[in-house]
Structure formats: C-alpha cells, structure tokens
Amino acid sequence: MKFIIRVLVVAAALWVATQLVSGVAITTSTGTAKYWGTLLVVALIFGLINAVIKPIIETIGCAFYVLTLGLFALVVNAGLMLLTSWVSQQLDVPFHVTGFWPAFWGAIVVSIVSWVLSLVLPD
Incomplete structure (x- = not known):
C-alpha cells in the first residue's frame, strides 16, 4: 500500500510540474484516462530511476x-528528470523534458510537492 501511495504522490507532483514548468510536458490530451495513465507510468519510471541510479550517483x-x-x-535531480524523459521516449511514453533548465525547475517542483504531500498523507 505504501508503494502505491508513493507512486500516486509522485504522479501528482509530476502533474503539478507539467502545469507550472514550461518544457516539462505530457503530449497526450489532458483530462483523459490516457493522460493520467501516462502520469502513473512516468511516476513509476521516475521512482525506479531514483531508487536504482540516485544512490550510485550519491556515492560516487x-x-x-x-x-x-x-x-x-x-543538478543530480535535474539529470534524473532528463533521464526519466529519455527512458520514457525509449518506451514510447509521451513525456518530454526539453532541456536542463526545465528539468532543473521541474525536479524542484516535484521535490517540493512530493514533500508537502508526504507531510499531509499518513505513512
């Protein structure tokens, strides 16, 4: 259950990032089930990248x-956001980050929103 809540929190944070940061976008029509499904898939990809690659980068x-x-x-979080965009494109998931600065600001938004939601939601 904890895993599902985390994925939903990251999906909500990614949605906020797509709304606030130009250059971070999901290229399906908004408001559809495919749009929200794409958010969940991108949240899973982002979570896997953060779980696997981030500890290695932090150690090195x-x-x-x-x-x-x-x-x-x-900077690391921006790079992980760009990597999420690249992996999404390789898997034909319509999520795209246009460059470093949108990834930088998008990662900050995702971090802040995830942190706020984790304060509100119970463990």
Whole structure:
C-alpha cells in the first residue's frame, strides 16, 4: 500500500510540474484516462530511476555534495528528470523534458510537492 501511495504522490507532483514548468510536458490530451495513465507510468519510471541510479550517483559524487553543501543534489535531480524523459521516449511514453533548465525547475517542483504531500498523507 505504501508503494502505491508513493507512486500516486509522485504522479501528482509530476502533474503539478507539467502545469507550472514550461518544457516539462505530457503530449497526450489532458483530462483523459490516457493522460493520467501516462502520469502513473512516468511516476513509476521516475521512482525506479531514483531508487536504482540516485544512490550510485550519491556515492560516487559524495565529495561534490560536501563541497557544494548539498546544492549538487539539485543538478543530480535535474539529470534524473532528463533521464526519466529519455527512458520514457525509449518506451514510447509521451513525456518530454526539453532541456536542463526545465528539468532543473521541474525536479524542484516535484521535490517540493512530493514533500508537502508526504507531510499531509499518513505513512
């Protein structure tokens, strides 16, 4: 149940990012079941990438995290958002991020919205 709630939280956060950040988009028609299904698939991809690749990057780039007082995490999150976009395109999922800055701001929005929703929802 916890996994399903996390996927739904990330899907909601991705939806907010697509609404607020130009350059982060789902290219199916809005309001349809396919649109929301795409959000769920992208949330799964994003969650898998964060679960598998992010710990490796954090371990390798530990010095950068220390030297930048954690600000390097913003760059890593943007890269993971771009990687999610690339994997989505390879799987023919209509999710696209146009470049680094939309990925940067989109990752910040996803992080903030996910954090707020995790405060509101029970464990």
